[in-house]
Amino acid sequence: MIEFRSRSWVLLSSLLVLVLLGGFLITPFKHGQTPVDYSSKHADVYKSPRQNVWAELTASEAASVNEYIFKEHASLNLTKHPKSGRDNFIFGVETLKPNKTDTISYLYNDGPSPPERWAKAAIAQNFDDGPYMAYYMVGPLPITEDSVMLPLEYIFNSGRNYVKNPVQDWAAIQDFALAMAENVSDITQELLGATANRADPSDPHGLLAFPRPSRIETGGFTLWMQFYRPGMGSNARTLLPQGIYAKVDATSSDVTKWSVGQFYYNGVLYESAGDFRTALADPNFERTPANIDGPWTDTEDFESKPPGRELPPPVSIQPYGPRYKFDRKERFVSWFGFEFYITTAQATGVSLFDIRFKGERVMYELGLQEAMAHYAGDDPMQGGLEFLDTFFGMGKNAFELVPGYDCPAYADYLDVEFHQSQKTHFTPNSICLFEYTADYLLSRHTAQYSVTASRNTFLTVRSVSTVGNYDYTIDYVFYMDGTLEVKVRASGFIYAAFYTANNTKSEDEYGHRIHDALASSMHDHVINFKADLDVAGPKNDMVRMALEPITQSYEWDKPEHPERNTMHLVEYKVTEEAGIDWPKNSGEFYLVYSSDQKNAWGERKGYRIASGSGTRPHLTILNSTTLGDSARWAEHDIWVLQNKDTEPRSADPLNYFTPHDPIIDFTKMADHENLEHNASGSSYDGDLVIYFNVGAHHVPHSGDVPNTLMHTSGSSVKFVPHNFNDRDPSRESVQGVRLQLKGSKSGGFAGEQSEPSGDLKNRMNRRTKGPDTTKAMYFGATYDKGIKIPLEALEPSMEEYVSEEHGVTDLSYNGSAAGVWHRE
Structure with a gap:
């Protein structure tokens, strides 16, 4: 007890x-x-x-x-x-x-x-x-x-x-919002052409009001409520804000004691609903157009028929089955030297553990920590809007993947269970595992007598988390040379602002006008991951290897050049816990080295933390008024810390409740502790951990209507072997071809069966003494006969699948990875 x-x-x-x-x-x-x-x-x-x-x-x-x-x-x-x-x-x-x-x-x-x-x-x-x-x-x-x-x-x-x-009864807040909307139904009918339907909040023609909470130091908080149209079943509510805002005094924990104060409309603040009505009666009152739903919010166009749409696009197939090995029960994967375990969590979704390459340790853990979106604007909603998405549950909101679309039809699909409110909730097919060949080569080389082309095949673990208006596709990608990539792409409806006709600010200070009564709202997406690197073992060091200009004198260069302007490498060891930003002109390599393991050439085994595709931002806002201390990890691109059992995560979903006194304060983790484990008196054992951010500085434009596109929002960070191996390990795994070029001195191929291994003279003679009967030599298997593929391999039949409804959070105080109650 x-x-x-x-x-x-x-x-x-x-x-x-x-x-x-x-x-x-x-x-x-x-x-x-x-x-x-x-x-x-x-x-x-x-x-x-x-x-x-x-x-x-x-x-x-x-x-x-x-x-x-x-x-x-x-x-x-x-x-x-x-x-x-x-x-x-x-x-x-x-x-x-x-x-x-x-x-x-x-x-x-x-x-x-x-x-x-x-x-x-x-x-x-x-x-x-x-x-x-x-x-x-x-x-x-x-x-x-x-x-x-x-x-x-x-x-x-x-x-x-x-x-x-901070909220005792969300249902009461919803009732309060609808009651408030009913009390000003004359105003909303006049300005928006609609009223709230308290008896049926799902009325497609009614209005709803949603709050943006603002915590205050004295306890409780203030709510600014904005009116929205429900979206006619299109789920486009975040594209349909209306231009009326109401301020609610919510300092009491008792909702019955709350009161409505100021109203805001078209850039003007009114002290009460009465003052708002008085102004509205003035013949010179300036109105804004209502933000009306219509075909412009539809994500699909079933009617257009540009040339080429009558034919299906190319697809990938896997006729001979997967080349990876997979223990479904233990969720263990082995593929061309990589080995790792897959697991999930309600708040953060998929994580990988015990990642090894060619039998050597690379990472103990790789996984999502938090996904933050922070907005800016000059209206009461956008001006302080932010989200920490693990609060809603990136794992429990990872729904089914669509075969042939989210992932290839041939992928392995994994089910996920989570346990809430005395029930086990089952989400089928919410993780996929597949091998894929890129549309670009891993390597190629054109020589005088031959051309070599190596296919770029990689392995992906993918999930999609739908948190309110955005769908986040999260990929863990493995390449044959030992590189790992973490990539996040986003698609969905932007959280837009109402366009103010009575504009007193610079027109494009926070975004752009993107429809009749709609403006975009600038925001930062900063998505935090943990990489517990164990490069060839637990004892590691991090260094910044800088490319720096230098003026140098060389004896062999004299007298023609007494001094030469050139460049060289300078290594700076990271000696204490720190936040680091990506360098100007990509002028530094961020390397994590083994402290005691070297390759065959005497170089330290290492992995480089490299910028991948897209942007990899940190938070633009300094000392965010809204976030407080709940997301300090977002203030730099990369962090290096001592690894501790008492600091397993950079954030927690409950930080959303108390941002100024979070249950995990990252500043207490990144507190400049010593990283020199060989220093006298140091108790640090060399086991370091990296936290890194991907995301985007998102300034939505007209092309984001109706949906943000994934190819414009992708962001990734790579972990690339750096002297980790003695040579490129992909040579033994990659598939490709070497083609012999026609010519009087064109000879055979290195690696042919008739060629003695390692006989350099023989190799050189065969390259120069004339053509050989072999015109192409493949490394790795090839398709050598026709294959009959069923239609389902090319286009899975969606008509045969059973639909299930999902509860998708609406991004307010209505769901969390920490606790909800649901009124039936």
Whole structure:
């Protein structure tokens, strides 16, 4: 029994009601199966060398944890079926990822048994001063008489396992918003041609109002509510803001004590609804056009027929089955030297663990930490708008993937389970795994007598998280040379601003006019990932290798050039925890080296952190008024820190509740601790961790209507081997061809069966003594006969798939990775 000595041990409560936007995606095939099976996939059963110690809880494990909490901790007065935000309940349970120090002996030192398995529980409870939410750890698993439930504090540098929930009853807020809208129905009818329908909020012709909360130091917060049209079923609500805003005093936790104050319209602030009505009656009152839905928000065009649309586009096929090996039970993957485990979490989605290449350690962990969007504007909504998307759940909002579209039809699709509100929720086919050949080569070379071309084939682990208006496609990509790439692409409806006709500012200060009554709103997307690098082992150093100009004197250059203007490499060791930005002119290499392992040439084995595609921004806003200390990781591009069991993440979903006093404060992690593990008296062992950001400075334009496009929003960071291998390891894995060119001195090929291995003289003679009978030599297998492919391999039939409705959050206080209650 847990003794609650103070509110430090309280379990917390929730806020919210899940408001649904009717989003439909397909459940396209039997769960856990590939939709097209025209080859023998994984004919040989493949087994992981070890247990996946990071795997999500099974349904039976989750049920046993829930049962244990109810049975052994009845004093918490929990209910299994909460009816309001004032009920105490278990919001959800999931795996508490084991500490790295408890795992490495099992992974790397042939330890006989895996680390203990524990569960993490988020529990909601109300107290006299309001609702709270807290984390607890339950274990060891399986549940026995020795299992315990303890406050989960050690991974939070705030020193507490809980936060206070600023909203007690989201349903009451919605009712308040509709009542407020009804009270000004005369104004909305006059200016917008519509009113709120409190009896039927889903009325496609009605208005809704949504709040942007602003926390205040005295407790509680102020709400600015903006009117929206529901979007006629198009899910385009964030493209349909209306130009009326109402300010609500929400400092009391009791919604019945809230009051409506100022109104804002067309650049003018009115002290009350009465003043607004008086101004509206003036014949000289300046109006703005209403923002009306229509075909312009449709994401599909079924009618246009430009030349070429009558034919289907090219597609990729995999006739002989996959070349990777996959243990579906343990979610372990092996492909051309790479090996890794896949796991998931409700807040952050897919993570990878124990990544190795050619048997050597590369990374212990690679995964999403947080996805932030921060807006700017001169109206009450856009002026302080920000989102931390793990609050809504990047994992639990990763829905089914569409075969042949999201991923190739031949991909392996993985199901995901998560456990909330006493139920196991099953999301089929929400992760895909596939090999793909790029439309550009890995390498090529044209010589005097031959041309060599090497195909660029890579492996991808993909998921798509739909958080309100955006769909984030997250890829972990593996290349044959040992390179890893993390790439995020976004598509969806922008969160737009109402266009103000009475414009007193510079026309394009925050965005552009993109429709009759709509303006774009500039914002930063900063998406944070963790890369726990273990380059050839746990002891690593980070250096900045700079390309710098220099004036140098060389004896061999005299007397013609007493001094030569040139450049050289200068290495700067990163000696303390720091945030680093991408260098000007790409003038530095960021390298993580092994402290004690070298390649055959005596060079330190390393990996380079390299900028990939798109932009890789950090937050433009300095000391964000809205974010406070909840996302300081967004202020630089790359961070290097000591790796600690007590600092497993850079952020937590509950930071959204208390941004000025977050449960994880990144500034307490990146606090300039020493990174010189060979220094006298240093207790640091050389195990460092990298946090890095991808994203975009997004200034939407007319091309973002109706949807932002993925090829313009892609952003990636790569981890590239740097002296990690003795030579390019892709040579032994890549597929390609060497073509002999016609000529009087054109000879044979290096590597032909008739050629003695390593005989340089023979090789040179064959290249110069005339043509050979061999015209092409392939390295790797080729397709050598025709293959009959069923139609489903080219175009899976969507007509045969069953649709299921998903609850998609509307990006307000209506859902979180920490706690919700849902009023049926």
